[in-house]
Structure formats: structure tokens, C-alpha cells
Amino acid sequence: MAAIGAILGVIGGGAVLSSTVRREDSWLPATTLFDLPDRQPTPVTLSVRRLDGFREVLDRQTIFLVKTGESEVHAFNATCTHLGCLVAWDAEAQVFKCPCHGGVYDRDGNVKDGPPPAPLAKVATRLDGDRVLVQA
Ligand code: FES
Structure with a gap:
């Protein structure tokens, strides 16, 4: 071991x-x-x-x-699935935004806009x- x-x-x-x-x-x-x-x-x-x-x-x-409930937490890797920049949470717009090429992800990590080919990794x-x- x-x-x-x-x-x-x-x-x-x-x-x-x-x-x-x-x-x-x-x-x-x-x-x-x-x-x-x-x-x-x-x-x-x-x-x-x-x-x-x-x-x-x-x-x-x-x-x-x-944190999605009293005892439930989800997690996403912050690495953008386009070319690997780190995304940031935009609390006002309620989306994740990538600063490099304009990628946008929703709260669940799904792609909403821009070049990312896949959702944020869970x-x-x-x-x-x-x-x-x-x-x-
Ligand atoms: S690296 Fe995020 S949109 Fe290109």
C-alpha cells in the first residue's frame, strides 16, 4: 500500500x-x-x-x-473545455464566463455561447x- x-x-x-x-x-x-x-x-x-x-x-x-440543497453539493472543474483558460462566475449574469474567447456556461456547466465544445467537467x-x- x-x-x-x-x-x-x-x-x-x-x-x-x-x-x-x-x-x-x-x-x-x-x-x-x-x-x-x-x-x-x-x-x-x-x-x-x-x-x-x-x-x-x-x-x-x-x-x-x-451547494444545491441541505446536503447536496455539485462541483465543476473551472478549466474551459475550449483551450483551457479558467472560467469565472459572473454573479450578476448568473453564468460562468471564460475570459479568453468569450465562452459562456450556465450554472450547471452547460455551454450557452462561444467556442467551448463541451460542458465544464463535473x-x-x-x-x-x-x-x-x-x-x-
Ligand atoms: S479557452 Fe475558453 S473560450 Fe477559449
Whole structure:
């Protein structure tokens, strides 16, 4: 059972978490239910240290968490499916917008406008008490 060291940095609301995870246990704590506003996509950046051959590399991934019910959270990868820029949530227009070529996605990550060929990738989530875990 090979274990790898991982540092999980969560930037969201100023919170920073550190954690060690094993490779086979890829569920990472992202935030808590109490820190997520209802139906408001909230960005979280995860940094995961993993082995790539003999080297350790640091992967950074930005996701949006959306609390859709008392105990339900959906998550999307913030990487635009066109050419990989990071999208941002426009609270006024209630859409995700890509700054690079004008891609627009709805709240569920579906393409509404622009060149993106596919919806934002969904990220699996689960709850452990009030902790929101995401699959890295
Ligand atoms: S990278 Fe997002 S629209 Fe081109």
C-alpha cells in the first residue's frame, strides 16, 4: 500500500488546509457545508502533491462548488473545455464566463455561447459530516 504525501491547499474564503492523502484515497477535503452559500458557485483551488515516476509534482486544480440543497453539493472543474483558460462566475449574469474567447456556461456547466465544445467537467463530491470532499 503505497502512500504519497500530499499537501492540500484550499483557497476559498481565506481558508488554507493541509492534509496528507494516500494515492488510493483520492477524496480530498475542500471545505464545509457551512462555508458554502446556497446555489452560489464558490471557487476552491486544490494543490495536490503526487508522484510522477520518481518525481513529486504539484498539481493545482480550481473547481467550483455549488451547494444545491441541505446536503447536496455539485462541483465543476473551472478549466474551459475550449483551450483551457479558467472560467469565472459572473454573479450578476448568473453564468460562468471564460475570459479568453468569450465562452459562456450556465450554472450547471452547460455551454450557452462561444467556442467551448463541451460542458465544464463535473467533479465527484461526497459529504463526511459537514465536510465536503472532492475526488482529485
Ligand atoms: S479557452 Fe475558453 S473560450 Fe477559449
